[in-house]
Amino acid sequence: MLELRLVQGSLLKKVLEAIKELVTDANFDCSSTGFSLQAMDSSHVALVALLLRSEGFEHYRCDRNISMGMNLNNMAKMLKCAGNDDIITIKADDGSDTVTFMFESPTQDKISDFEMKLMDIDSEHLGIPEAEYHAIVRMPSTEFARICKDLSSIGDTVVISVTKEGVKFSTKGDIGAANIVCRQNTSVDKPEEATVIEMNDPVSLSFALRYMNSFTKATPLSSTVTISLSNELPVVVEYKIAEMGYVRFYLAPKIEEEEEESKPQA
Amino acid sequence: MKTLLQHGTLIRYLSQGVEDITIAYLPRCSSSAVTSFPFHFSCEFVFRYTTQMGIKGLTKLLADNAPKSMKENKFESYFGRKIAIDASMSIYQFLIVVGRSGTEMLTNEAGEVTSHLQGMFNRTIRLLESGMKPVYVFDGKPPDLKKQELAKRLSRRAEATEDLSAALQTANKEEIEKFSKRTVKVTQQHNEDCKRLLRLMGVPVVEAPSEAEAQCAALCKAGKVYAVASEDMDSLTFGAPKFLRHLMDPSSKKIPVMEFEVDKILEELSLTMDQFIDLCILSGCDYCDSIRGIGGQTALKLIRQHGSIENILENINRERYQIPDDWPYQEARRLFKEPMVITDEEELNIKWSAPDEEGLITFLVNENGFNNDRVTKAIEKIKAAKNKSSQGRLESFFKPAANASVPIKRKESKCMLRSFKPEIEHKMFSLQLSNWSRPMVFGKLSLPIYNLGSKLCAFV
Numbered sequence: 001m002l003e004l005r006l007v008q009g010s011l012l013k014k015v016l017e018a019i020k021e022l023v024t025d026a027n028f029d030c031s032s033t034g035f036s037l038q039a040m041d042s043s044h045v046a047l048v049a050l051l052l053r054s055e056g057f058e059h060y061r062c063d064r065n066i067s068m069g070m071n072l073n074n075m076a077k078m079l080k081c082a083g084n085d086d087i088i089t090i091k092a093d094d095g096s097d098t099v100t101f102m103f104e105s106p107t108q109d110k111i112s113d114f115e116m117k118l119m120d121i122d123s124e125h126l127g128i129p130e131a132e133y134h135a136i137v138r139m140p141s142t143e144f145a146r147i148c149k150d151l152s153s154i155g156d157t158v159v160i161s162v163t164k165e166g167v168k169f170s171t172k173g174d175i176g177a178a179n180i181v182c183r184q185n186t187s188v189d190k191p192e193e194a195t196v197i198e199m200n201d202p203v204s205l206s207f208a209l210r211y212m213n214s215f216t217k218a219t220p221l222s223s224t225v226t227i228s229l230s231n232e233l234p235v236v237v238e239y240k241i242a243e244m245g246y247v248r249f250y251l252a253p254k255i256e257e258e259e260e261e262s263k264p265q266a
Numbered sequence: 267m268k269t270l271l272q273h274g275t276l277i278r279y280l281s282q283g284v285e286d287i288t289i290a291y292l293p294r295c296s297s298s299a300v301t302s303f304p305f306h307f308s309c310e311f312v313f314r315y316t317t318q319m320g321i322k323g324l325t326k327l328l329a330d331n332a333p334k335s336m337k338e339n340k341f342e343s344y345f346g347r348k349i350a351i352d353a354s355m356s357i358y359q360f361l362i363v364v365g366r367s368g369t370e371m372l373t374n375e376a377g378e379v380t381s382h383l384q385g386m387f388n389r390t391i392r393l394l395e396s397g398m399k400p401v402y403v404f405d406g407k408p409p410d411l412k413k414q415e416l417a418k419r420l421s422r423r424a425e426a427t428e429d430l431s432a433a434l435q436t437a438n439k440e441e442i443e444k445f446s447k448r449t450v451k452v453t454q455q456h457n458e459d460c461k462r463l464l465r466l467m468g469v470p471v472v473e474a475p476s477e478a479e480a481q482c483a484a485l486c487k488a489g490k491v492y493a494v495a496s497e498d499m500d501s502l503t504f505g506a507p508k509f510l511r512h513l514m515d516p517s518s519k520k521i522p523v524m525e526f527e528v529d530k531i532l533e534e535l536s537l538t539m540d541q542f543i544d545l546c547i548l549s550g551c552d553y554c555d556s557i558r559g560i561g562g563q564t565a566l567k568l569i570r571q572h573g574s575i576e577n578i579l580e581n582i583n584r585e586r587y588q589i590p591d592d593w594p595y596q597e598a599r600r601l602f603k604e605p606m607v608i609t610d611e612e613e614l615n616i617k618w619s620a621p622d623e624e625g626l627i628t629f630l631v632n633e634n635g636f637n638n639d640r641v642t643k644a645i646e647k648i649k650a651a652k653n654k655s656s657q658g659r660l661e662s663f664f665k666p667a668a669n670a671s672v673p674i675k676r677k678e679s680k681c682m683l684r685s686f687k688p689e690i691e692h693k694m695f696s697l698q699l700s701n702w703s704r705p706m707v708f709g710k711l712s713l714p715i716y717n718l719g720s721k722l723c724a725f726v
Contacts, residue, residue, distance in 0.1 A: 002674070027669075027671070027673075029669065030671070031670070042340045042343055043342045043343060043345035043346075043396075043397065043659075044343055044345060044346075044659050044660055044661060045345060045346075045657055045658070045659060045660060046660070047660050047664075064672070065670050065671045065672065066672055066673070066674040067669070067671035067672065067673050067674065068673070068674050069673065095674070096674065118674065120673065122337065122338075124666050125666065125667050125668065125669035126660065126661070126664040126665065126666055126667060127664060127665055127667030128664050208657060232663075233663060234658075234660060234663050234664075250660060250664075252657065252658035252659055252660045252662070252663060253658055254656045254657050254658065255656050255657075255658045
């Protein structure tokens with residue numbers, strides 16, 4: 001038996017919008033601690049990890065650890081039917097092959113039930129070790145989204161380098177090149193507008209902009225984004241969900257291969 | 267005979283030897299879709315094609331007894347992986363399906379067949395575009411034991427040639443189509459053409475001293491490649507740790523790649539590798555006859571009971587099962603266990619390099635009459651793909667971990683063909699793990715031929 005009541009229903013809608021582009025089918029895991037998801041994109045290059053802690057729900061009942069396989073596009077379709085102020089309740093019975101989303105309008109005068117079929121998904125779960133990152137950048141999420149969008153009109157790979165001077169995003173393409181440098185800036189009116197750079201070691205890594213752009217779909221979830229980088233580790237792009245948890249995206253870096261460009265013999 | 271069939275009926279027809287079938291897939295709610303499924307093939311061909319290759323009935327045996335050893339994966343999930351491909355098998359498929367109409371095939375100005383080049387070029391680009399790194403392995407000399415099997419194939423081909431000329435005289439279109447497909451043979455020239463093409467594309471080519479399957483398996487065992495892709499189940503008997511089927515199927519069929527893991531097979535069947543090889547020999551392989559009356563299931567039972575072919579021979583009821591007089595099972599076993607392969611790094615020389623643009627244009631456009639624009643575009647694709655292949659995979663950083671959650675939904679029987687058991691000839695089907703929550707699509711029953719459209723093949 002599972003019953004999760006989320007007063008801020010729009011949050012779940014935003015979460016789905018954030019991840020459905022990257023992953024089509026995924027297992028949602030429910031335990032007494034919270035509602036979570038881990039899934040890779042089809043080419044196993046990027047991973048999304050979602051956590052909504054049980055404390056963030058108005059009512060949270062989950063008797064045993066279970067997973068529910070869902071098609072995220074279909075789930076998003078159903079959640080789109082919920083109003084932005086609606087309270088969303090996720091319900092499922094043991095052994096059932098469906099999950100029910102219940103939407104209650106704030107005035108309690110309209111209650112909708114949407115039932116969705118579950119699916120069997122064989123998914124691999126990856127163990128993500130806690131790591132000390134060489135550099136951690138926190139910046140306004142809209143700023144990061146803008147940078148990714150702008151750079152992808154020039155090239156398809158972004159090099160993110162963190163040095164004492166700041167964080168530099170650069171790309172190269174057929175038409176030319178682009179460099180955007182963001183300096184540490186904490187003298188702002190609102191804390192969420194600050195750019196904070198913590199650096200232990202300078203890092204420089206290349207990533208596919210296509211994935212970065214799809215991560216920025218999570219921008220509505222949080223006003224700030226945290227980018228954690230280490231040489232030879234996937235980058236972590238984290239959007240915190242206030243008082244509930246986070247959406248984290250992991251992306252494997254591009255690796256320069258030492259291949260001899262030997263002339264093919266024919 | 268042309269008719270609309272439903273799933274179960276199709277299988278029945280196939281087992282009764284109905285010759286030509288048009289298959290329609292009817293989605294549950296819509297009847298208008300009936301006309302939208304242009305799928306037509308000759309089943310006799312399917313039978314012949316699938317029963318000949320590799321270990322008889324192994325897919326079915328594994329689906330029944332070791333379901334956890336097979337896993338469906340999306341084509342895209344092999345991003346960045348190095349894959350060894352049995353080239354001869356692919357060329358054979360291309361000659362059959364690419365640009366064929368009756369006895370006519372795609373040719374260049376000199377009248378030489380170019381179907382294999384067309385197929386090889388397009389399919390390899392598709393692999394490269396999805397970030398895979400293919401290594402093609404070509405057959406060398408067949409082992410002596412296989413000559414018998416090859417002779418059989420030759421005689422079948424000769425028969426087909428006669429049938430074909432008869433059909434040509436009567437001008438029976440369907441017959442012509444059927445028999446001309448059976449006369450297909452991969453020649454040395456086809457192989458050489460493909461090798462030249464691949465080298466120009468910057469894709470490594472390995473010439474196996476003997477069986478390509480064995481060489482592929484050896485590459486995989488040595489960690490040179492992630493997996494072996496073939497339609498020939500022999501690869502597992504040769505001990506390829508990971509074996510993929512349907513990797514080379516066209517994207518239009520949307521068939522997921524089926525991945526087999528030898529370790530899991532052995533674990534689930536609770537056999538050793540030696541016993542598994544014996545099981546494959548008993549089930550019927552390319553190297554020697556099998557014992558009449560012993561199929562996969564019986565073979566598994568016998569191996570579990572007695573442990574090896576020697577022990578089985580001692581204990582078996584000789585009146586019931588006739589053991590062939592000259593049964594070289596030991597020799598076959600030796601071929602599986604110690605096949606002739608190259609392991610020397612220098613000699614293998616597996617390197618992916620940039621395509622030779624001029625060379626490709628000369629070879630494909632000037633010598634073989636390919637469209638210049640299309641080849642140029644394709645070369646751009648290869649170059650773009652090259653850039654892509656530098657993208658790392660998450661698995662190289664994070665290791666798989668166990669997940670504590672249990673699915674809320676009870677798992678249902680996973681093997682959808684099982685219920686038809688009594689009446690089917692199973693050899694031709696690859697049983698796939700299916701998922702009842704998705705609609706049942708015809709593609710689940712995968713037949714290794716495709717798209718026998720009558721149009722001459724459109725490029726790219």
